[in-house]
Amino acid sequence: MPTAAHAQLRISRLASTLAVHRAFHWLHLHQPQLRKWLMEIVAIPAPPFGEGERASWFLERFRDLGLTNVHLDEAGNALGELEPATVNPSGPLLLVSAHLDTVFPGGTLTEPSVDGNRVLAPGVCDNGAGLTALLGLIAALRYAGIDPPSGILFAANVGEEGEGDLRGMRHLFLDGAYRNRIRAAVALEGAGTAAVVTRALGSRRFRLTASGPGGHSWNDAGVSNPILDLARALTGLSKVVLPDVPRTTLNVGHISGGTSINSIPELATALVDLRSIDPAQLIATETAMRLQLGEEQARGAPSSILIEIIGDRPAAALPDGAPMLRTLHAVDRHLALRTEHRIGSTDANIPLSLGIPAIAIGTGGTGGGIHTLAEWYDPSGRETALRRILLTLLDTLTTIGVDD
Ligand SMILES: [Zn+2]
Known part of the structure; x- marks a missing residue:
């Protein structure tokens, strides 16, 4: 069977499993919880090189949601693991991350306000939306009792914006304790349902x-x-x-x-x-x-x-034949989405430059005024994107363990 058709079949099977249904159900029922998390996240300032308070908040959530080995690494990234039932301490890991930092200097008023479906606050979309999705995905996976085929490392990471110069990612891939285990990476970034960054500017x-x-x-x-x-x-x-x-x-x-x-x-x-x-x-x-x-x-x-x-x-791109790209295309066909490939400067630059498959993916809804004080985010319709990410993660987990 051609590889594309094979991927398509895997995704249809995956999407029809009871565990995935339970995860989707959690996401469907808990949009108010996601909104509450969003409001709490954006109210905690996270200026460049000042992400500590927001990172501490994430450590608490990671513990609440039942991740293991929850800790802050030397760079200030908040980390937690979701391991398979049979833990392999040196096994391959999929990194799922969202950046903590905003572009706004310390002292910027970050208290969110609400206008209809829109939430307004500096950093609410970039990357309040991605950070909220990170928690939603963990909660849905835990609720569904999914035993992942390989471990997942969740990170609320520092230093994505401007002069932060991707230092959170650099640490994870070059110096951190997990550097030899991460085989693929998905960065959750802002709004958008079909958008995905596959080429690193x-x-x-x-x-x-x-x-x-x-x-x-x-x-x-x-x-x-x-x-x-x-x-x-x-x-x-x-x-x-x-x-x-x-x-x-x-x-x-x-x-x-x-x-x-x-x-x-x-x-x-x-x-x-x-x-x-x-x-x-x-x-x-x-x-x-x-x-x-x-x-x-x-x-x-x-x-x-x-x-x-x-x-x-560094500039780099996900190669055309990469399994992760096939997975994403199969997921998008399954969800009837037209994949929007983007070029961007994101946390995915670091793994891509090291030859590790990585994408930065939109976490649903719509947003605007990015990097301005008038930034807004409307989570309406976010569920489709969260399903897309969940299916992509679960299928990618089956492909990263293969060569071990
Ligand atoms: Zn961002």
Whole structure:
């Protein structure tokens, strides 16, 4: 039988089991519980590098829901396991995660408000929706008494947004105690029923710093001026060629520096974000950028410009023949959904870059105003997406254990 048809048959069988029916039933009956969790989650601030309080809240929920080995890892990720009846302490694991952090700085008012079906709060969709789905899936699996064919590691992880630079995921896959056991990963991310990120957008982020001796605008006139030198260097970046295919972008997103109008500055900095869907192109564009900055310097800019890397998200993609992709397509056909493939910069970047199958998947409902104070989320219709994720997880669990 062709592999696609085989996957389709597996999904129809899976969806007709009593255990899966019980899990779906839990999700159907407990939408008010999910809404209550959402309100509680978003009310706890989780600024970048300040996810601790929200992580503690998740440890309590993980314990309430009966996960085992519930703990906080060295990076600050809240973790819990759902192991098969016969536990294999070195067996393969599927990671199911949702990121805790928001883009909003400490002090931002996070108390949610309600407008009809909509819940309004900074971070309510990204990633309040995903975090709520994480708890809903655990509760449904536990209620249904599903004995997973391989273990599931649940994580409410830190550091997905901006300068967090995927540090929660990096720790799990590169340094953490589970690093050699995770064979596949599903990141729960925001709204959307048919959306799935299967290609990881790569980015490299830089801080450019020009420095000089500084001085008084009149008495010391003539010494090098870092603001002017940086401005000249940034203007030069317009000469870096950015291809449409593979799509590659370069943005100077922030500049700062100087002390006062009558001082020659000592420092000026700029933040640069470089993105491409192609890893080789990302390197080529970075090289072009460095050459350009070097040329500007050679052209006589007296301030030295220091280039520091402040972010590095690898580009990668789930290969066309990956079992996880077949599973997802079969699930979508089963649920009559048209799969919407997206390219994104998500927690899935890390496993994908290591050759570990991973997706970031929408957790249902609709949302808007992402990364603004007016962010909203409407969970209406969320159940279909949760069923989709549940079927995808359960089928993926049967495929990751196979090679062991
Ligand atoms: Zn997010």
